[in-house]
Amino acid sequence: MSDAPFRTLAVAGLGLIGGSIALAVRERWPSMRVTGVDTPAVLAHVRGNGALDRAVTSMADVGDVDLLVLAAPVHENEALLASLPTPGPALVTDVGGTKRSIVDAAAGLGLASRFVGGHPLGGGERGGFAFARPDLFEGRAWILTPSGTLPASHEALIRFVAGFGARPVTMAPDAHDRLMGYVSHLPQLTASVLMDVVGSRVEADDLRLAGRGLVDTTRLASSPVNIWRDICDTNADAIGAALDDLIARLQALRADLRGAEVERLFGEAARARAELMRGRE
Amino acid sequence: MSDAPFRTLAVAGLGLIGGSIALAVRERWPSMRVTGVDTPAVLAHVRGNGALDRAVTSMADVGDVDLLVLAAPVHENEALLASLPTPGPALVTDVGGTKRSIVDAAAGLGLASRFVGGHPLGGGERGGFAFARPDLFEGRAWILTPSGTLPASHEALIRFVAGFGARPVTMAPDAHDRLMGYVSHLPQLTASVLMDVVGSRVEADDLRLAGRGLVDTTRLASSPVNIWRDICDTNADAIGAALDDLIARLQALRADLRGAEVERLFGEAARARAELMRGRE
Numbered sequence: 120m121s122d123a124p125f126r127t128l129a130v131a132g133l134g135l136i137g138g139s140i141a142l143a144v145r146e147r148w149p150s151m152r153v154t155g156v157d158t159p160a161v162l163a164h165v166r167g168n169g170a171l172d173r174a175v176t177s178m179a180d181v182g183d184v185d186l187l188v189l190a191a192p193v194h195e196n197e198a199l200l201a202s203l204p205t206p207g208p209a210l211v212t213d214v215g216g217t218k219r220s221i222v223d224a225a226a227g228l229g230l231a232s233r234f235v236g237g238h239p240l241g242g243g244e245r246g247g248f249a250f251a252r253p254d255l256f257e258g259r260a261w262i263l264t265p266s267g268t269l270p271a272s273h274e275a276l277i278r279f280v281a282g283f284g285a286r287p288v289t290m291a292p293d294a295h296d297r298l299m300g301y302v303s304h305l306p307q308l309t310a311s312v313l314m315d316v317v318g319s320r321v322e323a324d325d326l327r328l329a330g331r332g333l334v335d336t337t338r339l340a341s342s343p344v345n346i347w348r349d350i351c352d353t354n355a356d357a358i359g360a361a362l363d364d365l366i367a368r369l370q371a372l373r374a375d376l377r378g379a380e381v382e383r384l385f386g387e388a389a390r391a392r393a394e395l396m397r398g399r400e
Numbered sequence: 401m402s403d404a405p406f407r408t409l410a411v412a413g414l415g416l417i418g419g420s421i422a423l424a425v426r427e428r429w430p431s432m433r434v435t436g437v438d439t440p441a442v443l444a445h446v447r448g449n450g451a452l453d454r455a456v457t458s459m460a461d462v463g464d465v466d467l468l469v470l471a472a473p474v475h476e477n478e479a480l481l482a483s484l485p486t487p488g489p490a491l492v493t494d495v496g497g498t499k500r501s502i503v504d505a506a507a508g509l510g511l512a513s514r515f516v517g518g519h520p521l522g523g524g525e526r527g528g529f530a531f532a533r534p535d536l537f538e539g540r541a542w543i544l545t546p547s548g549t550l551p552a553s554h555e556a557l558i559r560f561v562a563g564f565g566a567r568p569v570t571m572a573p574d575a576h577d578r579l580m581g582y583v584s585h586l587p588q589l590t591a592s593v594l595m596d597v598v599g600s601r602v603e604a605d606d607l608r609l610a611g612r613g614l615v616d617t618t619r620l621a622s623s624p625v626n627i628w629r630d631i632c633d634t635n636a637d638a639i640g641a642a643l644d645d646l647i648a649r650l651q652a653l654r655a656d657l658r659g660a661e662v663e664r665l666f667g668e669a670a671r672a673r674a675e676l677m678r679g680r681e
Binding site: 240241259260262288298301302303305306307308309310311312313314315316317318319320321323325326327328329330331332333334335336337338339340341342343344347348351352355358359361362363364365366368369370372373376377381382384385386387388389390391392393394395396397398399 | 521522540541543569579582583584586587588589590591592593594595596597598599600601602604606607608609610611612613614615616617618619620621622623624625628629632633636639640642643644645646647649650651653654657658662663665666667668669670671672673674675676677678679680
């Protein structure tokens with residue numbers, strides 16, 4: 120199609136998000152030439168799916184594509200940034216769950232004018248190309264954190280993201296990290312800790328007696344640690360503050376299980392839940 | 401049908417659970433005569449649905465039915481027990497989320513030989529007869545906590561429960577309350593506290609940027625407080641112990657967000673989650 124925002128694209132890391140980007144590009148702009156960067160095993164799987172024009176195992180072979188998408192865990196994206204070839208990609212973005220760390224890394228490497236941080240929301244608890252889908256981003260927000268970038272390439276990136284049916288949202292890196300600390304990182308860690316506690320206190324046979332409440336509340340507990348290790352490391356201050364809030368309210372409830380706190384809690388939680396669900400159901 | 405375990409049934413409280421029992425009885429054993437006990441407004445709604453043969457607003461008018469099911473919040477069930485007519489129902493059961501309190505109340509009233517505690521698992525976050533369905537109990541566990549009850553009536557109650565497609569499970573009241581503290585009450589309170597924290601720290605507009613993770617993790621946050629007030633009150637010791645466990649692990653994580661605790665947590669949580677989901681998917 121003539122409206123393709125880029126002629127050539129490279130995706131480094133073909134897991135759930137990177138793989139879904141490659142598949143979505145094939146559907147939306149079949150003329151765009153897509154290079155995949157990953158291990159030989161992953162590349163063989165993705166090539167079999169017809170989602171790549173070219174497969175390379177090293178950043179040195181990426182060449183001067185119009186756009187490079189870094190889709191590995193945060194610290195690995197930072198390492199990939201540091202190993203970019205020269206002249207290399209005209210524009211670079213990433214899809215990591217935190218933004219301050221990678222934006223700072225890009226600036227430190229003198230890449231500020233070529234880098235726009237990105238974060239497509241709502242990946243899913245099951246990682247890997249096996250779960251990638253071209254419609255993964257349909258109707259979801261895709262946060263962009265532009266800094267010193269040229270307006271023209273930012274515009275192209277917005278068209279790229281919108282082409283997948285995502286809703287582009289612009290935000291500063293620190294606002295992104297603080298917000299995600301509450302709406303993404305805190306729910307993930309809460310689900311993991313809840314599942315860990317229940318699993319350590321309840322026999323496997325008795326888990327059969329758990330209802331849908333526990334099942335839904337702990338869906339995130341199978342999320343891949345390689346992604347979350349880096350998110351916790353690069354957003355520890357914001358996550359720490361969110362955990363402090365959670366712990367304080369759990370302690371208040373624990374101290375007043377037979378008192379007015381239960382009433383207050385359910386009232387506020389139901390109000391916030393209704394707000395969260397507005398426009399979703 | 402000739403295999404009906406009881407000829408006459410009364411259900412006190414026609415919300416999600418009590419209403420679903422009435423609807424399920426109509427489907428399974430149309431010959432069973434069903435009396436409903438609730439406020440005039442609720443009764444009018446349920447009668448319009450054809451689920452009752454008789455509607456009364458007072459326990460005094462229930463008469464000597466074969467089985468009475470108490471399906472109000474726990475403390476209300478205890479009050480209903482205390483107001484039973486004489487001679488009254490041959491057998492009484494309840495569907496409350498805690499069992500020690502109501503079983504003790506029955507014993508205190510000299511009703512031990514006529515009372516069997518019950519708890520059908522997995523109600524749902526939306527209460528009221530509007531959400532009642534005859535297949536609500538299909539494939540779910542229904543815990544029974546018999547004490548001094550005559551074996552014959554216990555057998556009939558097991559057939560009653562199994563007739564709805566539920567799986568009867570026998571357990572002691574204190575084992576029930578301790579187990580539910582972890583697999584039901586802790587997930588509910590965790591979801592409520594998480595939603596309360598996020599709602600108080602994130603602007604309504606920014607809640608639009610939350611993904612499916614927060615949505616699933618907080619589904620329970622709209623649960624009705626009238627049921628949960630009594631559950632917290634009558635299981636405060638077990639819930640307190642479960643909350644202590646959760647708080648301790650959250651604190652351990654908070655102190656080591658950049659360390660090995662993240663790795664341990666995700667490993668254990670994923671293992672427990674796989675165990676929870678075994679046989680469900």
